[in-house]
Amino acid sequence: MSDQKPKHKARIERNEIVGDSNNSQHKEISRRDVLKFISVGLAVVALSGSVRLAGLAQERSGILRPPGAMDEDHFRSLCLSCNKCQEVCPQEVIRPVKLTESLETAGSPTLSFAKNYCNLCMECTKICPTDALLPIRQSEARIGIAKVMAERCAPWLGNSCGHGCAHSCPFDAISMDGQNRPHIKSELCVGCGICVVACSLSANQFFTKGIVVFPIDSSEPG
Ligand code: SF4
Ligand code: SF4
CATH class of the missing domain: 3.30.70.20 (Alpha-Beta Plaits)
Structure with a gap:
């Protein structure tokens, strides 16, 4: 163990110090390029992974x-x-x-x-x-059934919102409980999506709105 540390240190010293100034500059550029390449590669892998996961989530639902x-x-x-x-x-x-x-x-x-x-x-x-x-x-x-995403919906997280979902539903398929949290009446919902559009949260590729319409026969309950 004691004679391994000096060897390792010597290798680092050779990479960083040995050689003339032009060579060391080339080594620095090359090292930077490699790091850049690796970070771009990791970003692409992470992005494609999240897109694939989003796709799989969609497939499952x-x-x-x-x-x-x-x-x-x-x-x-x-x-x-x-x-x-x-x-x-x-x-x-x-x-x-x-x-x-x-x-x-x-x-x-x-x-x-x-x-x-x-x-x-x-x-x-x-x-x-x-x-x-x-x-x-x-x-x-009957297109599908809306589902309140409790982990995203503002009132379910203890925050206030304008309750756009309930106000917009033409079928009275959304009721509020004592804490002003929306609930779907699945027997009335047709899955038209007005409530999704009315939800004040913004969606992106990683997060849905506070309410989402799922197919009736999907694994997601209404
Ligand atoms: S999907 Fe349409 S019917 Fe269902 S709760 Fe939303 S607005 Fe109402
Ligand atoms: S709005 Fe579009 S999806 Fe809905 S019934 Fe009309 S054509 Fe079909």
Whole structure:
């Protein structure tokens, strides 16, 4: 043990001191480049890891389909990923599933309430050429079920907010408890996403809003 330390120290001294000034500069630049390369590499790995995790989380929780999609197996067997439903949606809430969300169903339509909600106009159900989206009546539409994300929702964390979710719901599917915390009445929720848009929290690639709509048959309860 005692004769190992000096050898190690000597190696460090050789790298940093031995050689003329030009060589040591080259070594410094090269070392800096290597460190930069490693840190960029780590950042890319971390980012791709988080995107992959987000994708896996999405896959586990299921893909939210437009109204008229009955069960997921039936939908997948008929959907051509032709994007006709996306083209007619006046609310622009239909987008293709990303590869990072699902390898199996990438390109098929999903709903995103990042900027807007579904107004249940049912136009997407009328245009579908294969009945992957059945032309159901508005009153029959059940896109998903909203869930309050207690770890994000302000009142659930003891903070105040304007309760935009409850005020905006046209189906009275959100009630408040004695501490002004929102609860979903799953029997009334149709998954239109108005509450998601109304939530005052901002979402990004790592965090959701305080309320999220999940598919009815997903592992996430409403
Ligand atoms: S029902 Fe209307 S608003 Fe909702 S997803 Fe279909 S086309 Fe868009
Ligand atoms: S998704 Fe939100 S706004 Fe729409 S019915 Fe459900 S609770 Fe109400």
